[in-house]
Structure formats: structure tokens, C-alpha cells
Amino acid sequence: MLAFALVPAVVQPSAARADNPIVQHVYTADPAPLVHDGRVYLYTGHDEDGSTYFTMKDWRVWSSADMVNWTDHGSPLSLATFSWASADAWAGQAVQRGGRFYWYVPVKNRATGRMAIGVAVADSPTGPFRDALGRPLVENGEIDPSVFIDDNGQAYLYWGNPNLWYVKLNADMTSYSGSPTRIPLTTAGFGTRTGDPNRPTLYEEGPWVYKRNGLYYLVFAAKCCSEFIAYSTAPGPTGPWTYRGTVMPTQGSSFTNHPGIIDFKGNSYFFYHNGALPGGGGYTRSVAVERFSYNADGTIPTITMTNTGAPQVGTLNPYVRQEAETIAWGSGIETEPAAEGGMNVGWIENGDHLKVKGVAFGSGASSFAARVASGSSGGTVELRLGSPNGTVVGRCGVPGTGGWQTWTTVNCPVSGATGTQDLYLRFTGGSGYLLNINWWQFTAGTALTAPR
Template sequence: MRTGNPIISNLFTADPTVLAWNDTVYLYTGHDEAAYPSATYVMKDWLCFSSKDLATWTAGPHRLKATDFLWAQGDAYASKVIHHKGKFYWYVSVTHSTIEGKAIGVAVANDPLGPFTDARGSALITGHDIHTIDSTGQNFDPTVLVDDNGSAYLFWGKDMCYYAQLGEDMISLQSAVRKISLPGFMEGAHLHKRGEWYYLSYGYGSPEKVGYAMSRSIHGPWEFKGILNELAGNCETNRPAILPFRGKDYFFYHNGGLKDGGSHRRSVCLDYLYYNDDGTMKRVIMTSEGVRPLY
């Protein structure tokens, strides 16, 4: 059994999103395929892995391709998978084939391992849905939270953070798109809730650290709390995923730690996350050893 970081060592993975279901952790990642030493992103699909002990990760039988969304040109950027009312929803960022720029789609499955299929047959968010000077480049890196009352919210963005409430069907918008002003926001948003606090973590600055903000309401105001994760080794980006599992809290991220790795050949890593008594998060200590296997 291999332990330590990166947790997937036979290929390049990035932009983790995680889900705990029936005592198993499901890890969904982007897939970097750029040949060394290319400095261009080549990302055609997303991968799924599962583990019961956080040490042995088994590849799932299905991949979701950007072109499985027939309206998409390609580019499998950061994503988010959630479970809601018996179904699994995979929110993704792709390049649209007929509307200029990036767009957000959503796929659905009855099993966390898939197969996932396009839930709408069209984009959930395009550049037409936001009104900025560069609306074509803003629809990156979706994250979704289902609140305690069952309401679901979608957050996303590049250089500016946007959010909207999802409809009960999870594949439509129920509210107008709103903006959130956050210090140093670049991309890679991740949203989670613990107790009465909402946490919004994201790629901060360039090259990216992970910063985070907290709020008592999903609608804000959001108070910036500082840096959660320092620069990841040999990589200019970072995208966090946070998971409570079996009494501990875990922090997934990516770096350029494998041989020939780098900003365009990244690798998902896993370390512990700890909270202070006031609810703030302690800065993550990135390690080569990673986390201890669960038995």
C-alpha cells in the first residue's frame, strides 16, 4: 500500500473535489495531459477515485469528458460533485462551442462512480449570464453547497466571485447572479459549512496560495480570515477541497510534486485540517507523508 503525497502517482491529477458517501470517500479530479515540458493546459476529462482508508485509491470505471457535453468545445477545468435527494451532480467548467468563453455545465448520475450524463443538454451558466467587461473568461471553477434548509447555492468565478441560488431541480438558477468582493480572489472557490459558519476558500493571489473568508450567512458579509495554505510546491495554482470524515478534517489540494510535474502537470495531495476554538481554520501544514491510513 502506497502512502504519502501526492496520493495519485501514476498520472497527473488536479482540482480535487471530494464526497463522502456510505463510508467511502470519492475523489474527483481534473486530468493534466500536457507533455513535458509544455506550459499549456491540456485537460480533456475528469477522473474519479474511491477509498475507504484514504491511502488506497481505486480508479473508477467511468471518466467524464468535456465533450460529453455536446455543446462544449472541450477543456475540463475545475469541478464540484455533490449528493442531493438520491442523485449525484457534477458541476464543471468547460469552453463553450458556440458562445464565446467558458461555461458551466452539470452532469447527473445515480451512483457516485457514474456514469454521469449531461443533465440539461445546454450550459447552466454562460458569459451571457454575467455582465462584466470580460464576461467570457469568468465562468471558472464551480462549487455548490446544499444548506441545512435544502436550498442549494452555486459559487464560481475567475478574478471575481459570483454566486446564485439553484432551483430545486439542481440544474437551473432560481435567483439573479450576484458578486462577492474578496481580497486576492483568483479562482478555485470551495464552499463548506461547519456549525453556524460558512467558509469560502479560494485561490489567492498569483502565484496562488489558498485564502479564506467566513460568514454567518450564505449571502454574506464575508470576512477575510487570511491564508489557509501557502504556495504549493512547483505549481502556480491551487484549488482546495475540505472534507470531514470519521471524526477528522481533511484538506485536499494539488502541487507539482511528481517527476516532470509542474503547473500544467499537477498532482492531488492530502493533509490534515484543524480548526481553532473560534471557528477559524489553522494554516495547513503540507507534508510529504500525508495522512495516516484509516483502519
């Protein structure tokens, strides 16, 4: 996994300011955001560390209520979910319908050796997901499914590289009517590519389809390689499409890119991936996000990658239990499934830290509690404000508990945590792994004892 304490200045000039890429402890790719019940759920692929190809075995889920602090929900879907799949857990998308969540993904069919589209279903946006069919939904050797449900309830599945296809899904979201239809790739619809007689248009892969103010948008990865993001619009879900131009130019040290666009809490957001993390590149990618505003005529402005990311929407409440794997920026840490449920942060060594952005302490906190475990002699959780070396407002000692999943709750007094601050949990101690942390929570009030 990614264990780094300092990010090179050429990538991230200040860990205190940087919020892109939005996940730092694993490589992520091919973002597919979904808004549900006041949160953004982000479905991603997972590039293996040190990969030299698209060697991808599972998918990951993350969520956020504020666009900066992202909760790691682990991997509720993998190649092993599909008994008929052999490899290539590539770019998918999840949608919600009728209280259930359907995740469409491309995988290689073991029986045919071709890429096919499978569909998994769950009762929760974070899973667990199961194979809905026990076989491919569609199979023609092409990839990158995108699903759109129109206002009249008709759902469409789009996919394709090198072609672009759609089929009308039935209301059950696991079967379809008619046959897959190939969308004509005309230069009027998808722009003009030069230098490749086999691919006259800019369309490459990764379609993302949605509707806004009566206009249908098809955003896609364009002109490999390196790709940029472009888009087309149409008066209906199946066209005719008109090419509208560039959304994000080629940039970001990854020769692929992949779009995802949503509206959330009154703002519009564009998700993409790049190679901005240490060790990052075309096969070790990371998902990032930018806030944007449509032009008055409905066109999408040109969006540039940044390392600052989207502004926070609201604040984080420290006086309710917060999962330790809810992170704006992490250094040196990893996550894993916790024996008590959910995920925990682990593999913590001296000097590692977590950043939680925009924590609303209000008039002040008096104490801090954390659910911790240690298979070693433990360590200390330092509570700092503003930076990993900022003001200390509390220190919690963590004892050895006899096992990395043997959990106990520790408490310590807090003084000086007021207003809205970026909170850093900095971990200190001896050599080797120190502790695991599952969740934390502050108690409001005036501290009587200041930390030393």
C-alpha cells in the same frame, strides 16, 4: 503515462513512507472531495502528460475508505459528454442530492467561445454521467463552480475568476431562481492585494464553500501567481464575508492551487494540488491531502504540504476481493478500463510494483488469488511486506492467456503474512509488458507450503 520505478529523493524520500501525492500514475488537479456511504469520492481534473498549458479533456474519479488506499474509477465524464463543449475540462465539483449525483464543471462553449458551467448527472458517485441539460447551466465567461446545500435545503452555486458569483439553485439542481449575483470583493471580505490595481483583493479563483457549526466558510485560491490558499467566513451563505487569512502558503512547484475540505470519520481533511511527481509542474499537477484540526474558535490552522499525507483510518481487509487499482503508491504502472468491468492495472514491466497500505492479515493468510491476463508470456506477482524489496510471503506465476483482456484466476500459497502490514505486489519477469491484474484476494489460514 507516468512510468517510473524510482522517485527522486528530493521529491519523495521513501516510497515506503510517502503517500502524497495520492495518485501517481496520472496527473490530477483541482480536487473536489465528496463523502458518501462511508467513502470519500474524489473528483479531479486530468492534466495531460507533458502538457504546456491547461490542456484538459476529461475528469477522473477516485475513492477511498481509509484516506490512503485510493481506487481508480476511471473517467466517467469528459468533454465529449457535452455536445456543446469544445475544450477546457477544468475545475468542477460534485454533490449528492435525492440519490443522484450532480457534477458541475466549467468548459468552453463551442458556439460562443466563452467559458460556461455545465452540469452532468448520474445515479452513482462513479457514474456514468450524462449531460443533464444539453446546454450550459450558466454562462458569463467565468470558471470554477462550487456547490453548497444549506441545512434548509437551499442549494447555491458559486463560481468566478476574476469575479465571484452565486446563484440559488432550485431543488432539481439543474435550474436556478433569480439572476446570478456578484459578491462584492472588498478588502475586508477577501484581503488586500498589492501591485494590481485591477484586482484589489486576494480572491483569484477556485471557491470552496461549506458550513461548520453555524459558520459559513469560503476557501479560495489567492493572489496569482503563484497562488496560495486563503479563506473568509460569514454568518450566511451569501455574506457578508470577513477575510480570515492563509490556509496554505505558496509552495509545491505549481503556480496554481485548488482547495477542497471535508470531514470524514471524525477527522477534517484538506485537499490541494502541487507539482510533486516526476515531470510535474504548473501544467502537470497532482492532488494531495492533509489531515488537520480546527482551532477552538473555528479558525483553520496554517497547513503545509507534506509527502507523507494523511494517516490511515482503519485497515484494509485482504480477505475480501480488492480491486488491483486500489493503490496507496504505484511505481511504473498504468490503469485502463477492464473488459470484465471497472478498471485494471496494466502496462506492467519487470520491477514495477503496487503498495497497499495497512493490510490487516490478522493471524495469517494461507493463499492468494488474483485475476490476471497476459498477451505475452506472463510473469510473476511477488507478495512482499514492508517495502518493494521486503520479505517475500508468496509468489504467483502468471501464464500467457492469449490476450491482455483474456482473464484467468491464479492461486499460490502464502506463508508469513500476519498482523497489519504494508503489502507490495512486485512484478517480475522478462522484457516488455508482463501482465495485467484486475483484482486480488487472500484466504485466511495457516500455510503449509512456504514460498521459495
